[in-house]
Amino acid sequence: MKALQHSPFWALSVAILRGFLRDRAAVFFAVVFPLMFLVLFGGILGNQDQSKVDLIQVGAVPLVDGLPKDARAAFRQTFEVEHAKDRAAALEKVRKGDADVAVEQRGDRLVAHYTQTDQVKAAVTQGTLRAFVDGANVAATGQPPTYSFAAERVEDESLSVIQFVTPGLLGWAVAMSAAFGSAATLQGWRQSKLLRRLQLAPVGTGTIVAARVAVTLLVAFGQLAIFLALGAAAFGLTLTGSWWMAIPLVAVGTLCFMAIGLLAGALAKTTEGAVNLANFLVLPMAFLSGSFFPLDGAPAWLQRLSDLLPLKHFNSGMLDVMVRGEGPAAALAPLGILAGFAVVVTLLAARLFRWETT
Structure with a gap:
């Protein structure tokens, strides 16, 4: 341990981490900004139950009033009933959107x-x-129904809406932090000539890269811990299945989005340009990958497009192991896709990289 603390890798890692912590903007966008979305979604959706249908019952409706006990209870669970005598006023409420339906x-x-x-x-x-x-028609015949129906959700009964939202928001936070951080670091070091000085220093390139990767992974794991702690403490978030597989997913996902940041840094000529390019790549990806809302109702071509994006597979893997109760095998395909994407984009970034901006 003492040997590690006196190594160039440790010194570089500590210096990079201190630089990150001293940069208030970096800390804000890596930690505080994503948490604001978690709090926003958690406050809106955390305890949201399925909304009832607003129904106005105009006058006497014997069919509803005469429902059997079980059917009557189901009716009350489905509809929020308001009684009215004025038919025209009831229809006007429906027309204005103050009620969903009026029955007579x-x-x-x-x-x-x-x-x-x-x-x-x-x-x-x-x-x-x-x-x-x-x-009601079946009940009127006096004969018991031949068939019955029961609905059972496949997820754990304790699951709430916020548990489906958290993995997507966490995926976006990790992607944003890793991509922006690596893009800004590469371009900033290149503009300040630090890359050249490090090249001449008695420190191997591998040590420099390993230190930057280690700090980025540390930040990502910190995001994971903070998200889960806040979600559990404030919104009753509970983890199911092989939730611990989120750790390798976050690790490989971080490397994947670091590669995207490196590509942005290699293409851009200024730090601002690198960050803007990373933002141009990550933000649309977040919307197209289900980080903020599901894509189930999106057109088929848009869903096929999202399958090409690494954040879609990152979010899907996190959702499987954290919420859907899947086993470790559910994370293998996303891990493979993210790792492959990281390798290809890193090689492309290395091919396009220049030591000096022209």
């Missing part, structure tokens, strides 16, 4: 007045009401 009964027919503004919710509402009508 005309003889043996249940009539639902809905707005097409939210087409998905309108379809769900109609399907749900139709199911209750079918159930």
